[in-house]
Amino acid sequence: MLATIMYAAGDVRVEDRPDPTILEPTDAIIRVTAACVCGSDLWPFRGADAVTEPTPMGHEYVGVVEQVGDAVTTVKPGQFVIGSFVASDNSCPNCLAGYQASCVHRQFMSGSQAELLRVPxxxxxxxxxPGMPDADLIPSLLTLSDVMGTGWFAAVAANVRPGxxxxxxxxxxxxxxxxxxAKQMGAGRIIxxxxxxxxxxxxxxFGATNIVDERGDAGVAxxxxLTGGLGADSVLECVGTQESMMQAIRSTRPxxxxxYVGVSHGVELPGQELFFSHVHLHGGPAPVRQYLPELIDLVWTRQIDPGKVFDLTLPLVDAADGYTAMDERRAIKVLLQP
Amino acid sequence: MLATIMYAAGDVRVEDRPDPTILEPTDAIIRVTAACVCGSDLWPFRGADAVTEPTPMGHEYVGVVEQVGDAVTTVKPGQFVIGSFVASDNSCPNCLAGYQASCVHRQFMSGSQAELLRVPxxxxxxxxxPGMPDADLIPSLLTLSDVMGTGWFAAVAANVRPGxxxxxxxxxxxxxxxxxxAKQMGAGRIIxxxxxxxxxxxxxxFGATNIVDERGDAGVAxxxxLTGGLGADSVLECVGTQESMMQAIRSTRPxxxxxYVGVSHGVELPGQELFFSHVHLHGGPAPVRQYLPELIDLVWTRQIDPGKVFDLTLPLVDAADGYTAMDERRAIKVLLQP
Structure with missing residues (x-):
C-alpha cells in the first residue's frame, strides 16, 4: 500500500509499504477514505520535534472497516467508521471519567496518511x-477524528457558557x-x-463576532x-507556544x-503570575472519543459543517505538497485522498 | 499604639507607632482583639522576599470597630468584625464573580499585628x-480572616466533591x-x-483518613x-514551592x-508535563470575603473549630518570638493578643 513517511524535518515521502495486519485480537484494519495533515505534524516537519527514524505519519482518519480481530464486537467489516487520534479501551477509570486520551492503555495513532490503517x-x-455517508459529509466527519474534537475540548476546558x-x-x-x-455552546461574543x-x-x-489582529501585549490590551478592562470569560489557546499561552492567560478575567489544546512546546508558566491571575487552566490532548457520538450526530444532521477548514484537497501521493502548503500557511488544512 | 514592624529578614520588633486615622470616608478603624502570624509572613522573615523598608506586619485580624468614615454604612462602632486579608469593594465585576481578592480596587492589608488597624x-x-463572641470562639473567628478561608478556597479550587x-x-x-x-464538603478519603x-x-x-509521610516522587508514588494507580480526584497545594506544586500535579488523576493557595515562590510549571497531565489547575489569593458569612455561621454554631491550629498564644509585645517559633516549626500557628 501507499503510505506517508517522514524521514527528517522537511522530508516527507509517499512510498510503498507492506499492508498492515491484525496483530492483536482487539485490532481492526480500515481502508482509509480520507486522512489529513495536522498542525501537530508541522512540529517535526519544522524541526521542532526530532525525527529519529523514518516515521509513518497521520493520526486523523475516516474509512471503511476491512477486517477485525476476534475480540472486536462493536464494529464490523463494511461499516464506515471514525476513530480518535488516541486509541483507547473506553472502559478504564480514566476513560469512564471522560479522559480517553489518558486511557491507561492508550496508544497514540500514527500511519493514517496511507491506504490502510491498523487501529488498536x-x-x-x-x-x-449511521450508514455510508454522502461524499460531501466526509470532510466534516474526518475533522471529528481530531481537529474538531480538539476545538470542542478547548471550549469545554475553557468553560464556555451560554452568553x-x-x-x-x-x-x-x-x-x-x-x-x-463556542458558537454551538451558545457563547454570546466570540473574539x-x-x-x-x-x-x-x-x-x-463559524461565529466570531470580533476580530483582533494584534498579538502579544497589544492583543491582550x-x-x-473589548471586555470592560477585565478579560474574557473563556479563552481557547490553540497554538502551544510560550507567547500564545501567556497571551491566553493574560486575556482571561479573574x-x-x-x-489549552495546542501541543505545548518550550512552555514554562511563571507560577507567581499564574497565582495572581486567578484563572482556571485546563487542557491537554482532547478526549475526542468522548465527543464522537454527539459530534457525528451534529454533522450527520447537517447542524455543523467543520469540514470547511479544508481548503486544499490532494491525492495521497502528493502528501508532501500538503505539508509544504500548511507550513507556508498557504492552506489552513489539507485533506488527503488515498 | 504598639505595632509589629519587620526591619529585615529575621528582624521583627514591636514598637510604638502613631495611631491610625480615618484617611478615606470608606475607612474603618478597629481595635484588634486578636491577630496572628501567617505562613506567608515567613517568606520575608526567611529572606525569600526582600524587605526594602521597615514594614508594618500582619494581615489577619478580628476586633471591635472604633470609628468609621462618613461613607461606611454596613458596620458601626462597637461591633465585632472580621475582615479579609485583602480589602475589596465587594461590588466590582470581579467581586460579584466571587473573586474579591482580585477586586479592581483591592488593597492587600498590612499592619494588623498591632493594637489598632485601619481597614480600607x-x-x-x-x-x-451576630454579637460579641464568647472568648473561646475568638481563635476560630480569627482564622476566617485568611488561613481558614484560604484552606476553604483550596478545597473549592480543587473541586472537592462528596465522596x-x-x-x-x-x-x-x-x-x-x-x-x-474537604471534610466539611463531604470528601470520602482525605490523605x-x-x-x-x-x-x-x-x-x-480535622478529618484526614490517611497520612503519607513520604515527599517528592516517593510521596507521589x-x-x-492509595488511589488504584490513578491519583487523587482533588489535590490541595498549600506550600507554594516548585517541589510542592509538582508533587500536587503529579498526585492528581487525569x-x-x-x-493551589501557597503563595508561589520561584515556581515555573513545565508546559508539556502539565499538558499531558490532564489536570485542572486553579488557585491564587483566596477570596476570603466571599466565604465570611458562611464560615462565620459554621464557627458561631460550633460546627467547625478551625482555631485549633493555634498552638501558641503570645502577647503582642512578644510577636518576634512568634515568628521564630513558626520559622523553626515549633508552632503551627501563633495567635497574638494586643
Whole structure:
C-alpha cells in the first residue's frame, strides 16, 4: 500500500509499504477514505520535534472497516467508521471519567496518511456512522477524528457558557473549530485573534463576532478593551507556544478559564503570575472519543459543517505538497485522498 | 499604639507607632482583639522576599470597630468584625464573580499585628458577627480572616466533591484547614502529606483518613498506590514551592483538580508535563470575603473549630518570638493578643 513517511524535518515521502495486519485480537484494519495533515505534524516537519527514524505519519482518519480481530464486537467489516487520534479501551477509570486520551492503555495513532490503517483497541476507539455517508459529509466527519474534537475540548476546558465572552488564540484549523464549538455552546461574543484575511473570513462564518489582529501585549490590551478592562470569560489557546499561552492567560478575567489544546512546546508558566491571575487552566490532548457520538450526530444532521477548514484537497501521493502548503500557511488544512 | 514592624529578614520588633486615622470616608478603624502570624509572613522573615523598608506586619485580624468614615454604612462602632486579608469593594465585576481578592480596587492589608488597624473599603471588607463572641470562639473567628478561608478556597479550587478522594500537600495551618474544609464538603478519603507527629494528629482530628509521610516522587508514588494507580480526584497545594506544586500535579488523576493557595515562590510549571497531565489547575489569593458569612455561621454554631491550629498564644509585645517559633516549626500557628 501507499503510505506517508517522514524521514527528517522537511522530508516527507509517499512510498510503498507492506499492508498492515491484525496483530492483536482487539485490532481492526480500515481502508482509509480520507486522512489529513495536522498542525501537530508541522512540529517535526519544522524541526521542532526530532525525527529519529523514518516515521509513518497521520493520526486523523475516516474509512471503511476491512477486517477485525476476534475480540472486536462493536464494529464490523463494511461499516464506515471514525476513530480518535488516541486509541483507547473506553472502559478504564480514566476513560469512564471522560479522559480517553489518558486511557491507561492508550496508544497514540500514527500511519493514517496511507491506504490502510491498523487501529488498536477498535471497540474503544472507533465509532460507526449511521450508514455510508454522502461524499460531501466526509470532510466534516474526518475533522471529528481530531481537529474538531480538539476545538470542542478547548471550549469545554475553557468553560464556555451560554452568553459568555470567548477569545480564541490561534487561527489554525483547531482555533477556527474552537470558534464553531463556542458558537454551538451558545457563547454570546466570540473574539478571534487572527491577522489572515481568509482565516478571518472563516472565523466570522463559524461565529466570531470580533476580530483582533494584534498579538502579544497589544492583543491582550485589545481583549481587555473589548471586555470592560477585565478579560474574557473563556479563552481557547490553540497554538502551544510560550507567547500564545501567556497571551491566553493574560486575556482571561479573574475567575475565568483558559482551555489549552495546542501541543505545548518550550512552555514554562511563571507560577507567581499564574497565582495572581486567578484563572482556571485546563487542557491537554482532547478526549475526542468522548465527543464522537454527539459530534457525528451534529454533522450527520447537517447542524455543523467543520469540514470547511479544508481548503486544499490532494491525492495521497502528493502528501508532501500538503505539508509544504500548511507550513507556508498557504492552506489552513489539507485533506488527503488515498 | 504598639505595632509589629519587620526591619529585615529575621528582624521583627514591636514598637510604638502613631495611631491610625480615618484617611478615606470608606475607612474603618478597629481595635484588634486578636491577630496572628501567617505562613506567608515567613517568606520575608526567611529572606525569600526582600524587605526594602521597615514594614508594618500582619494581615489577619478580628476586633471591635472604633470609628468609621462618613461613607461606611454596613458596620458601626462597637461591633465585632472580621475582615479579609485583602480589602475589596465587594461590588466590582470581579467581586460579584466571587473573586474579591482580585477586586479592581483591592488593597492587600498590612499592619494588623498591632493594637489598632485601619481597614480600607470597610463596607466591602468587614463582616460583623451576630454579637460579641464568647472568648473561646475568638481563635476560630480569627482564622476566617485568611488561613481558614484560604484552606476553604483550596478545597473549592480543587473541586472537592462528596465522596471524592483528596490529597493535601503541606501540613502548615492552611493545609490542615484544607483538610477540615474537604471534610466539611463531604470528601470520602482525605490523605494528608505530613511528617510531623503533632501535625499528623491535628490532621486526623480535622478529618484526614490517611497520612503519607513520604515527599517528592516517593510521596507521589504513595498517593498513586492509595488511589488504584490513578491519583487523587482533588489535590490541595498549600506550600507554594516548585517541589510542592509538582508533587500536587503529579498526585492528581487525569481530569482531577489541583487547588493551589501557597503563595508561589520561584515556581515555573513545565508546559508539556502539565499538558499531558490532564489536570485542572486553579488557585491564587483566596477570596476570603466571599466565604465570611458562611464560615462565620459554621464557627458561631460550633460546627467547625478551625482555631485549633493555634498552638501558641503570645502577647503582642512578644510577636518576634512568634515568628521564630513558626520559622523553626515549633508552632503551627501563633495567635497574638494586643
Amino acid at each position: 483497541l477498535a471497540d474503544g476507539t472507533l465509532v460507526a456512522t 459568555g465572552t470567548v477569545a480564541v488564540v490561534g487561527d489554525g484549523a483547531v482555533g477556527l473549530l474552537g470558534i464553531l464549538s 478571534a485573534m487572527s491577522r489572515h484575511a481568509s482565516r478571518q473570513a472563516l472565523a466570522r462564518e 485589545r481583549i481587555k478593551e 475567575g475565568g478559564s483558559v482551555g | 473599603l470597610a463596607d466591602g471588607t468587614l463582616v460583623a458577627t 471524592g478522594t483528596v490529597a493535601v500537600v503541606g501540613d502548615g495551618a492552611v493545609g490542615l484547614l484544607g483538610i477540615l474544609s 494528608a502529606m505530613s511528617r510531623h507527629a503533632s501535625r499528623q494528629a491535628l490532621a486526623r482530628e 504513595r498517593i498513586k498506590e 481530569g482531577g483538580s489541583v487547588g
